[in-house]
Amino acid sequence: MGGEGILHYGAVRMRVVGSGSLQMKFQSLDETTEYSILALTMTATTDREPTRLANFKSQRASLELKTTEINEIFKIQKIIVFARAMFSSYPG
Amino acid sequence: MSQPILFFADISNSGMLPAPAWSNLNINIPINQLVDEIVAGADVTCSLGGPVDIPTQNTLVTLAVIIDWNAIQGSGSSPLGTLQVNLNSFLFGFISELSTFDFPAPQGINIVTKSILLDTLMANYATTPTIFFGNLDNIQISLSVSQTVPGTFGGTVEFRGYSFTVPNAFITTLILQEDPLLPADESAIDGGIDANGVPIEVLSVDSSGLYVLTPGKTDDTLYTRNVAQATDDVAIPDPTIKTALLGD
Numbered sequence: 001m002g003g004e005g006i007l008h009y010g011a012v013r014m015r016v017v018g019s020g021s022l023q024m025k026f027q028s029l030d031e032t033t034e035y036s037i038l039a040l041t042m043t044a045t046t047d048r049e050p051t052r053l054a055n056f057k058s059q060r061a062s063l064e065l066k067t068t069e070i071n072e073i074f075k076i077q078k079i080i081v082f083a084r085a086m087f088s089s090y091p092g
Numbered sequence: 093m094s095q096p097i098l099f100f101a102d103i104s105n106s107g108m109l110p111a112p113a114w115s116n117l118n119i120n121i122p123i124n125q126l127v128d129e130i131v132a133g134a135d136v137t138c139s140l141g142g143p144v145d146i147p148t149q150n151t152l153v154t155l156a157v158i159i160d161w162n163a164i165q166g167s168g169s170s171p172l173g174t175l176q177v178n179l180n181s182f183l184f185g186f187i188s189e190l191s192t193f194d195f196p197a198p199q200g201i202n203i204v205t206k207s208i209l210l211d212t213l214m215a216n217y218a219t220t221p222t223i224f225f226g227n228l229d230n231i232q233i234s235l236s237v238s239q240t241v242p243g244t245f246g247g248t249v250e251f252r253g254y255s256f257t258v259p260n261a262f263i264t265t266l267i268l269q270e271d272p273l274l275p276a277d278e279s280a281i282d283g284g285i286d287a288n289g290v291p292i293e294v295l296s297v298d299s300s301g302l303y304v305l306t307p308g309k310t311d312d313t314l315y316t317r318n319v320a321q322a323t324d325d326v327a328i329p330d331p332t333i334k335t336a337l338l339g340d
Contacts, residue, residue, distance in 0.1 A: 070327035
């Protein structure tokens with residue numbers, strides 16, 4: 001798409017262990033728009049790679065992950081972001 | 093610096109008795125009971141009192157008697173070629189100073205000083221250990237003539253400004269009697285600080301020292317400054333990762 005196309009970011013799947021709640025959100029260029037994803041409750045061990053749905057449309061996006069409470073930790077080994085091209089560009 | 097105690101004894105009597113009647117006249121001048129008529133043998137005492145501090149060291153104290161007097165001869169011939177004015181001042185009951193002035197005496201201020209060691213002062217005056225009242229209760233001013241006055245001595249004899257200069261050690265001091273202003277209780281203090289003698293523990297926002305990485309520790313360590321070796325575990329401020337921009 002060359003970065004100009006508008007993508008739809010529909011889901012995130014990751015391999016994560018830890019404790020507490022993992023906060024996630026998509027952010028657009030310059031963080032002008034964002035979309036919060038349902039938090040993940042982490043465990044020290046797990047046999048699943050959970051998926052969280054999203055509904056975020058932007059040309060570019062970054063994924064922010066964080067914890068906010070004391071003694072919450074996370075260890076991420078893999079992140080899969082599901083995205084699909086929706087539009088080629090904004091009107092000129 | 094000294095603290096003067098001033099009072100004025102103003103004797104004014106234009107109708108004095110003929111001199112033979114008041115030969116060797118003794119005049120005790122009162123402070124608050126000035127007599128209008130000088131009577132031979134009058135014996136009126138005065139008293140000045142006030143709290144004075146006793147110095148702790150045996151210092152040489154000087155009592156100064158300042159006499160500002162003015163003898164004005166009235167009408168008539170001079171009663172005497174020389175009239176002696178003897179001044180006897182008994183201060184605190186232990187100092188006696190005899191001064192003799194010839195008449196007509198030099199007008200203006202005449203100063204007589206007397207020094208005494210503090211130990212002597214204390215020995216002559218029974219006091220309490222910390223404070224006593226110096227009562228000037230034996231002030232006597234004697235006027236005497238050495239011989240019979242042949243004529244009438246009229247006019248006015250004035251004594252002004254008979255003052256006692258008290259040395260520093262006897263300066264009257266003010267004693268603050270009021271209690272210091274204190275809040276009624278701790279709740280009256282703004283902020284409701286309840287220390288009660290115990291240092292208030294305040295978490296320092298700029299704790300100094302080495303940051304030690306402890307394996308397995310999942311929080312930050314905050315060292316308090318008010319309590320030695322005391323630490324607090326606080327959350328790491330929102331540990332965050334962020335991916336690169338996707339979709340390129």
